Amino acid sequence: MVTIDASNAHLETAAGLLARLGTNPQTGLSSTEAEGRLRNYGPNVLNAEEPVPAWRKFLAQFTDVLVVLLIIAALISGALWLIERDTALPYEAIAILAIVFLNAVMSYLQQSRAEQAIAALKQMAAARAKVIRDGVVQQIPSAELVPGDILLIEEGDTIPADARLIQSTALQTAEAALTGESLPVSKDIAPIEHEAAVGDRHNMVFSGTSATYGHGRAVMTSTGMATQMGKIAGLLETTPDEKTPLQSELDRVGRVLGLIVIAIAVVMIATILVFEEIADFSALLDVLILGVALAVAAVPEGLPTVVTAVLSLGVQRMARRNAIVRHLAAVETLGSANVIASDKTGTLTRNEMTVKRVVTASGSIELGGIGYSPHGDVRSGDGGPVDGALRTELVRTLAAADRANNAVLQERQGRWIVQGDPTEGALIVAARKAGLEPDELDARFDRIGEVPFSSERKLMSTIHADAEREHLRAFTKGAADVLLARCSHELVGSEARPLTAERRAAIRAANDALANEALRTLAIAFRSIPRDAYRRSRLLATSSAISSSSASSE
Incomplete structure (x- = not known):
């Protein structure tokens, strides 16, 4: 089966497009034809990232430079305790590791809660769609939709894929999720005579939008990643991950502290060796232990925990305002913004209207x-x-x-x-x-x-x-x-x-x-x-x- 390009469906007449897609507006596709197209085009779903195992997510919390520095300090402190055995347990090493572990647990739990909320949002998408197949109106899972399916649209329905209207009775759709326009858009079936932006394609309905008024009938033109919403998802997949300003600053602080720690150890050890007589290996070992202990003391064990606690408070405040933050460090990003780009009306919409x-x-x-x-x-x-x-x-x-x-x-x-x-x-x-x-x-x-x-x-x-x-x-x-x-x-x-x-x-x-x-x-x-x-x-x-x-x- 040859894949049909319907990217310019808005420029064609409804009759011409139906003929090219090989479908009948009254009877729709046959079940056999739909199964063949499903194998050819694939399911009507957006590509999902491979799930990351929980253990990898947890270990990822220990990759920050400052956290690595604390782990090294804990290991050195433990090694010093093994040499000196001056206390019953290596309390300092245990305290540092406990702080690091607590910080990792807090970050991991916050990320898990955000991912659960995102999963719940995905369930809000259209789970089933009403189509005509074999001449009968059926409700099928939206993942099984294929180009050529005849979709029936009623007020309140969520559009499951991109489609070209072939019948419209006072149909209006809310396209704020796609175009940013807060007001519903009126739809009709007339072909567009010239190329038009997505927001001006009045004879098309798009995946992720919803019908707010009227009813209509449309023929599916694009599914899955070929939809306008899928193209946006594809752009997001290719966007490289960037560190937030806070993460970059903490990494810089970690590197500086690492250099300071090494400098402290070297200076102290060198100073003692120059001004004191070191008679035997035992005295040399004491000097080395003193230099390392001073270096470990210079590491701010509480800094990661304080940062995590403050960011967690910010996440909770945003959650109360229905804003989901997946990574703790992203909370600080908004405060670092110095340019905000908005749509042509200069407003940021919640797609809600209120009588004042x-x-x-x-x-x-x-x-x-x-x-x-x-x-x-x-x-x-x-x-x-x-x-x-x-x-x-x-x-x-x-x-x-x-x-x-x-x-x-x-x-x-x-x-x-x-x-x-x-x-x-x-x-x-x-x-x-x-x-x-x-x-x-x-x-x-x-x-x-x-x-x-x-x-x-x-x-x-x-x-x-x-x-x-x-x-x-x-x-x-x-x-x-x-x-x-x-x-x-x-x-x-x-x-x-x-x-x-x-x-x-x-x-x-x-x-x-x-x-x-x-x-x-x-x-x-x-x-x-x-x-x-x-x-x-x-x-x-x-x-x-x-x-x-x-x-x-x-």
Whole structure:
């Protein structure tokens, strides 16, 4: 079987690429063909380093120059004890070796904990993928994916390999792990007419990214080390290991101390030999022992342990901030940085969105907290409590934002995460901070329809049956200028008042003011729909679809 080059899949039409990959978008590959391609291309996994035995990892802790110097000092001290036998045990040698051993154990345990955390992170990758094989939708291990497989993508899925989209319905993916862009990227199936960077390939999805909205279908083009993520991993494999500034400095100190120790021994022995008469070998041996003892005393036995203890404290502080440090000495590297390169926006992103301010007809509300934790202060813009009309408007706004939403907020191992679009997740978190419980909202508002977000409409709407009212409710969120043009009233307390030209201008000014503060703005609206009107619109849409199908078949 010949390997197919799909590196320029973004430049081809979907039909042309499918033909070249020899796959059918409806039935996918056959099991026999997939097995042959798996043997040819290899499993869809990144190359892993050969595991280092535990004993080698432990012995590696004794390779620093300063540690070697301490071991030599301990051996010399032990040898002197064997000659002199002035104490019951070689206490000094035992103390030095104990310090060296304790230092090695601390470093080894820290490295082992970091490797366990890294292994846990690897388990977060997509373990299984939904594909079409033999005309049947199957879930298979992601390691068994091959070029030509037809991948089904749903909101919340992690993309297991690079693929070219052949069908997309309002699909958006989060590519921050690959490109650094914090906002989801909209995808479509149109071919790109010229070469484009990875971040501009709108018809591709990439390994390690995730679908935050919509759904689609794609054909696998690259797996394993041939993916964009695999290329990054390959670059990391070829990067030579470099010592941190602290390691280099400790090695320099160790070499200097070694020279000083030797100089002390030589100077002391030479001085005594010059100014004292050495009558026999026993006196000469005493002189040598004195010179060596002074040299051993010059070695700072506590320095490695103090350094290890201080670095361990730094590692623990970083761990509390969810930063994993594999090697102790790497903690100091950040403090030695004098240049930090960031992306073109000048920001370093955690790929999290947080609602900071809600503006309604009666004023503004500030929301505290960061990330996706549903805990934070809710207060008015002037620092007072949120009550009366302002409270009513806040609850109605965030309830609508929570319902016109497909994200899911979850707590895993004490950490709050969002499955879905980060902006939608931020709206859910804001609703929880305001005291809106999902069970109560689910019980009242039963979703019966949705109009997904599109780049043309710039809005996302959902239709709900309201358990407390006769009419249905439509909740919409989207671009402020687009949604404002579709609104006829605004909510003031619990009353809907007509929007005047002055109020429209004031709302636009407030939106511009928020944008000037580098805040991303989003508008929320709702309306009531008679049940009969919704049924008629559904019936008309169904009839239109049937007519179109009949016309196509004729």
